[in-house]
């Protein structure tokens with residue numbers, strides 16, 4: 323079978339177009355949202371440890387700032403492309419609007435393999451990225467954050483570079499910083515915690531008890547491991563987990579903390595002694611009630627979606643399910659919590675971090691958790707309610723909530739020309 327190869331940029335454009343049509347919005351809304359308002363490509367020269375010079379390619383996409391400054395992570399990966407970065411920035415716009423966070427969507431990327439760079443080279447590259455984009459970044463313009471293979475240390479270097487150039491501390495430039503430099507308590511766990519909140523809300527709605535529910539996590543990194551740990555605290559059983567080198571399966575349960583410790587020491591969990599080795603494909607199809615793809619895009623496709631047994635698929639990663647795969651999952655009776663909801667906990671606590679930096683008043687962890695729980699619960703309620711009302715997928719409902727908010731903001735700002743009020747009441 324020929325499998326459709328998906329460009330995430332095409333997918334997100336289609337998702338936004340569908341939402342504008344379902345809401346009956348004027349075409350101008352889609353015309354503005356179908357591409358980033360600004361996309362910048364930069365060349366970053368770095369002197370390598372051996373004395374040679376390498377020039378890295380970097381991107382920053384600022385999709386839409388109708389609701390506030392753009393916000394989004396920076397990805398360090400050898401296969402980053404402009405279309406991927408644009409798509410990720412558009413998902414950020416939708417995510418922020420959905421959670422009613424006063425940010426627009428941004429995203430950045432550098433084509434590199436961070437595993438091959440020394441700490442000094444990584445620092446020079448991170449500083450070079452900020453230096454090259456100085457004019458378009460800032461706490462009230464565009465606020466970077468961590469993403470795949472970028473860390474709190476990298477955020478600290480980026481903040482320091484910007485602060486040096488401005489001759490003033492600018493903690494609010496980036497989020498995901500170490501707590502010692504204005505990072506928020508609870509940020510590291512935020513995305514996994516938000517994902518679990520969404521899973522718990524949906525499980526309750528469909529009458530699936532989390533006590534004893536079997537969970538499989540693809541991509542046992544920051545987000546995946548935290549989600550596994552918190553689900554275990556709610557009584558669920560982690561039966562499978564994987565990383566880029568393969569996975570491990572045990573129907574009687576894996577200890578999430580022991581897995582994390584093993585991965586930390588061995589570099590991978592694939593050889594974890596507490597279960598059987600499985601491939602990533604086998605993990606997706608294993609006997610689980612809840613499947614959490616927490617690695618990269620396009621993991622669930624029309625080729626493997628039919629084998630998924632889970633009732634809930636929670637997209638901790640961005641874009642892990644292709645549109646064809648989602649249709650197959652729904653036919654099978656599974657429900658997909660879309661990325662824009664399932665992983666929105668990260669940007670929500672990033673927003674809290676920015677608020678704390680600007681006010682200089684730092685919250686205890688319990689306050690972060692309480693505010694995150696409230697926002698996730700509100701967003702889930704709004705989305706699940708609309709989904710039932712419209713008999714749509716959860717993703718379509720989430721896009722409608724977000725696009726409606728964005729369209730209203732753009733209309734009020736006068737971006738939609740002479741468009742009359744979009745809704746009554």
Ligand code: NAD
Nearest residue numbers: 471513541542543544545565566616617638639640665668
């Ligand atoms: P991470 O680098 O900590 O973890 C990613 C994990 O995925 C690693 O364990 C890696 O080995 C594994 N992986 C890579 N390729 C794989 C493959 N083909 N099959 C199985 N596993 C594979 O990254 P993270 O911060 O946990 O982010 C994971 C995903 O969540 C990404 O898609 C990211 O965009 C998304 N996300 C992260 C955050 C956040 O706050 N960190 C917020 C929103 C969305």
